[in-house]
Amino acid sequence: MLKIEGLRVKYGADEVVRGVDLAVKKGECVGLVGESGCGKTTVGLSAARLIDARKGKIVSGKILFEGRDILEFDAEGLRKLRGRRISYVFQEPFSSLNPVFTVHEQLKEALREKGKAQEAISEILKSVGLEKISGKKNIYPHELSGGMQQRVMIAMAIASRPDLVILDEPTTALDVSVQNQILELIAELKEKMNLSILFISHDLRIVFSMADRINVMYAGRIVESGPKKDIVSQPRHPYTKGLIGSIPSLKNRKKRFEAIEGKTPLFSDLPKGCKFYPRCKFRIEKCEDEEPAIENISGDHFARCVRAKELV
Numbered sequence: 001m002l003k004i005e006g007l008r009v010k011y012g013a014d015e016v017v018r019g020v021d022l023a024v025k026k027g028e029c030v031g032l033v034g035e036s037g038c039g040k041t042t043v044g045l046s047a048a049r050l051i052d053a054r055k056g057k058i059v060s061g062k063i064l065f066e067g068r069d070i071l072e073f074d075a076e077g078l079r080k081l082r083g084r085r086i087s088y089v090f091q092e093p094f095s096s097l098n099p100v101f102t103v104h105e106q107l108k109e110a111l112r113e114k115g116k117a118q119e120a121i122s123e124i125l126k127s128v129g130l131e132k133i134s135g136k137k138n139i140y141p142h143e144l145s146g147g148m149q150q151r152v153m154i155a156m157a158i159a160s161r162p163d164l165v166i167l168d169e170p171t172t173a174l175d176v177s178v179q180n181q182i183l184e185l186i187a188e189l190k191e192k193m194n195l196s197i198l199f200i201s202h203d204l205r206i207v208f209s210m211a212d213r214i215n216v217m218y219a220g221r222i223v224e225s226g227p228k229k230d231i232v233s234q235p236r237h238p239y240t241k242g243l244i245g246s247i248p249s250l251k252n253r254k255k256r257f258e259a260i261e262g263k264t265p266l267f268s269d270l271p272k273g274c275k276f277y278p279r280c281k282f283r284i285e286k287c288e289d290e291e292p293a294i295e296n297i298s299g300d301h302f303a304r305c306v307r308a309k310e311l312v
């Protein structure tokens with residue numbers, strides 16, 4: 001369905017996506033996880049050709065959607081792609097809802113076929129658990145709670161019956177109980193519509209609950225990827241191990257995610273060798289010299305660490 005190859009993206013002089021490969025198959029939910037600023041949103045936006053050209057530039061790589069490189073699409077091709085095949089749910093809360101139009105008007109706009117719009121809107125609202133507003137045509141986004149607004153955003157994303165949905169931190173702005181309801185809704189829609197999903201989050205716990213495959217990103221590159229079961233039971237990259245170790249336990253919910261010591265490096269000042277070197281508990285001398293290549297561990301499991309095979 002989607003295959004990203006060797007993607008490099010720059011903002012000004014900083015290369016913030018430094019050669020990313022990633023694939024999403026039909027009906028699969030693929031997670032992209034990593035700390036704030038590592039480049040997740042930039043990868044997601046690139047995959048839908050939504051990088052603002054005044055700010056950023058895709059320097060090289062391929063973004064194959066059903067085998068065709070969308071980096072070569074013209075404006076008309078992109079319009080069709082975004083309106084019908086790929087939908088994006090943005091990270092900034094509610095930035096895709098327009099405050100001056102009603103929910104109904106906005107949903108109508110998002111529909112692929114405009115005939116029988118009222119029926120279609122009711123159907124979609126029902127599928128996202130908002131049947132109670134399907135009769136209320138004059139509701140504006142600000143009259144809804146955060147959770148309901150997020151349901152509307154998801155409704156808009158599926159209204160065009162896309163094949164691929166990119167969800168960028170879809171629940172980060174919501175409190176935990178609402179978060180769980182939205183995640184359940186996403187899982188349910190995925191099954192029902194056989195959606196392919198690229199699920200972006202800084203929260204490994206949420207990614208574990210949603211994704212079939214997981215890509216762990218650090219400083220602009222994938223450092224580990226594999227089926228969820230491999231990442232959960234046999235993480236090989238020290239960064240992934242750190243993320244797993246910092247998932248708050250049920251007893252200690254208040255503890256924050258940032259339990260890995262040290263800070264993420266600045267893109268303007270990346271270490272020469274392994275980018276995780278300054279923070280890595282397992283580092284050895286040679287890690288400082290050269291950034292490791294990504295290596296196959298077993299089956300479909302890959303890691304970018306010189307010690308990946310010994311760190312079981």
Ligand SMILES: Nc1ncnc2c1ncn2[C@@H]1O[C@H](COP(=O)(O)OP(=O)(O)OP(=O)(O)O)[C@@H](O)[C@H]1O
Binds near residue numbers: 012
């Ligand atoms: N429009 C922009 N102009 C300049 N730099 C940007 C822009 N957008 C992002 N960046 C920089 O690119 C890097 C990657 O940003 P990106 O938003 O992709 O990270 P992220 O992993 O999605 O982070 P977060 O978890 O905070 O959403 C960051 O260092 C960020 O400061």
Ligand code: SF4
Binds near residue numbers: 238283287304
């Ligand atoms: S290559 Fe070295 S520094 Fe980098 S993660 Fe592996 S052990 Fe740590």
Ligand SMILES: [Mg+2]
Binds near residue numbers: 041042168
């Ligand atoms: Mg982001």
